[in-house]
Amino acid sequence: MLAVLQSAGFTPAILVHTIAALAAVLSGIGIFLARKGTDTHRLLGRSWAVLMLVVIVSSFFIRTSGSYSWIHLLSVGSLIALARAVYFVRKGNIRAHRYTMLGLYAGGLVLAGMFTLLPSRLLGSYLWQVLG
Numbered sequence: 001m002l003a004v005l006q007s008a009g010f011t012p013a014i015l016v017h018t019i020a021a022l023a024a025v026l027s028g029i030g031i032f033l034a035r036k037g038t039d040t041h042r043l044l045g046r047s048w049a050v051l052m053l054v055v056i057v058s059s060f061f062i063r064t065s066g067s068y069s070w071i072h073l074l075s076v077g078s079l080i081a082l083a084r085a086v087y088f089v090r091k092g093n094i095r096a097h098r099y100t101m102l103g104l105y106a107g108g109l110v111l112a113g114m115f116t117l118l119p120s121r122l123l124g125s126y127l128w129q130v131l132g
Contacts, residue, residue, distance in 0.1 A: 014123070017058035018123065020054040031048055049085075056078050074112045081108065082108075
């Protein structure tokens with residue numbers, strides 16, 4: 001399977017990025033559904049933040065023709081949002097933390113994921129080829 005993905009153009013950075021993003025999407029749903037303020041929420045939240053950091057950092061190793069694209073601006077914005085969310089929760093500003101995390105999930109994962117699945121992007125072109 002790994003050889004098939006690599007032959008289709010999936011580099012190790014793309015694979016790490018994709019796996020971390022999918023894990024972040026799924027675990028994020030669990031965090032949103034779980035009771036807030038519990039030890040479980042804190043543990044899942046920290047795990048999600050690490051996954052997001054992997055997603056963000058790995059995105060900078062994915063470049064089209066050796067240069068960055070406009071989608072990398074979402075990565076910069078996501079990194080700033082992640083830092084702000086951690087800052088807010090440490091300062092006890094739970095409302096700002098909540099809204100920042102919701103925005104990061106929606107923009108940094110869902111919106112970026114939608115752009116990634118466009119037929120003109122690598123993952124999108126692969127997906128649309130497989131779907132027919």
